[in-house]
Amino acid sequence: MKFNKFVVATLTIGLSGAALAQTIGKAEDQIRWRQSVMQTQGWSMARIKANLEGSYNKDQVIQAANTIQAIANSGSGGLFQPGTDTGKGWRETNVKPEMFKDAAKLKEVGSAYNKEANEMARVAASGDAAAVKVQFGNLGKACKGCHDEFRKEEKK
Amino acid sequence: MKFNKFVVATLTIGLSGAALAQTIGKAEDQIRWRQSVMQTQGWSMARIKANLEGSYNKDQVIQAANTIQAIANSGSGGLFQPGTDTGKGWRETNVKPEMFKDAAKLKEVGSAYNKEANEMARVAASGDAAAVKVQFGNLGKACKGCHDEFRKEEKK
Numbered sequence: 452m453k454f455n456k457f458v459v460a461t462l463t464i465g466l467s468g469a470a471l472a473q474t475i476g477k478a479e480d481q482i483r484w485r486q487s488v489m490q491t492q493g494w495s496m497a498r499i500k501a502n503l504e505g506s507y508n509k510d511q512v513i514q515a516a517n518t519i520q521a522i523a524n525s526g527s528g529g530l531f532q533p534g535t536d537t538g539k540g541w542r543e544t545n546v547k548p549e550m551f552k553d554a555a556k557l558k559e560v561g562s563a564y565n566k567e568a569n570e571m572a573r574v575a576a577s578g579d580a581a582a583v584k585v586q587f588g589n590l591g592k593a594c595k596g597c598h599d600e601f602r603k604e605e606k607k
Numbered sequence: 608m609k610f611n612k613f614v615v616a617t618l619t620i621g622l623s624g625a626a627l628a629q630t631i632g633k634a635e636d637q638i639r640w641r642q643s644v645m646q647t648q649g650w651s652m653a654r655i656k657a658n659l660e661g662s663y664n665k666d667q668v669i670q671a672a673n674t675i676q677a678i679a680n681s682g683s684g685g686l687f688q689p690g691t692d693t694g695k696g697w698r699e700t701n702v703k704p705e706m707f708k709d710a711a712k713l714k715e716v717g718s719a720y721n722k723e724a725n726e727m728a729r730v731a732a733s734g735d736a737a738a739v740k741v742q743f744g745n746l747g748k749a750c751k752g753c754h755d756e757f758r759k760e761e762k763k
Contacts, residue, residue: 525651541698
């Protein structure tokens with residue numbers, strides 16, 4: 452999958468893509484949407500994992516990696532508006548208030564997420580399962596980097 | 608955004624992408640994931656709509672259209688496994704049992720969704736707001752085509 456120049460340019464914005472154009476929706480919509488976006492990423496990661504642990508289907512891994520890449524470049528940072536560290540979408544948000552207070556850390560973890568997601572799509576396209584395994588680890592660390600900083604313990 | 612040959616090939620499979628590789632997750636996971644996937648599409652459509660109705664930001668529309676395209680080509684049809692016309696993800700599923708009984712209709716509406724989503728991404732990249740407006744209408748009809756057939760009335 453190839454992205455145009457704009458999308459590449461937004462990599463440096465990372466999760467702070469809120470600066471882009473209109474912010475839409477009420478707080479409850481934004482929280483539900485961001486929970487949905489993250490679940491879609493979770494589904495995609497689970498698919499790649501299943502392929503690495505079971506029989507490897509190149510095409511399914513590409514589908515999953517392309518989804519991850521598109522969402523990582525979607526500007527979903529705009530769904531994390533100040534004041535939405537409390538509130539309910541599908542469920543109560545798990546965002547820590549710190550997310551809205553540490554712009555430098557947010558940019559750091561957001562940029563890592565973008566970088567590794569783009570690399571995941573590139574590696575998936577190669578069909579090299581061993582390289583996908585390595586990159587899956589790198590991407591997982593980038594996800595965890597943000598979760599550790601800005602997500603409360605999952606409520607089960 | 609360009610997709611490789613495989614992804615183009617799956618267009619004919621549409622929502623019935625269940626044939627691809629492993630199916631993962633329990634029924635409740637699959638229902639939550641598909642609800643999340645659809646909400647992510649809904650968010651993206653709402654963003655395009657806001658740009659058409661307010662000031663037009665080409666880059667935001669591209670982000671939204673690329674997300675729609677990636678998800679439409681993600682094989683999320685695999686999340687609609689037989690037997691999941693009842694069950695709870697984020698909420699009770701709205702899928703009608705008919706979805707699992709009319710493969711021809713499913714293929715028809717799924718293929719339209721894929722086609723219009725790919726075209727949406729192509730048109731968004733052009734930055735031509737008038738053309739985006741037309742294609743937004745076409746894609747909305749394709750979404751509605753499936754919802755009318757296979758989705759129960761939204762529970763509020």
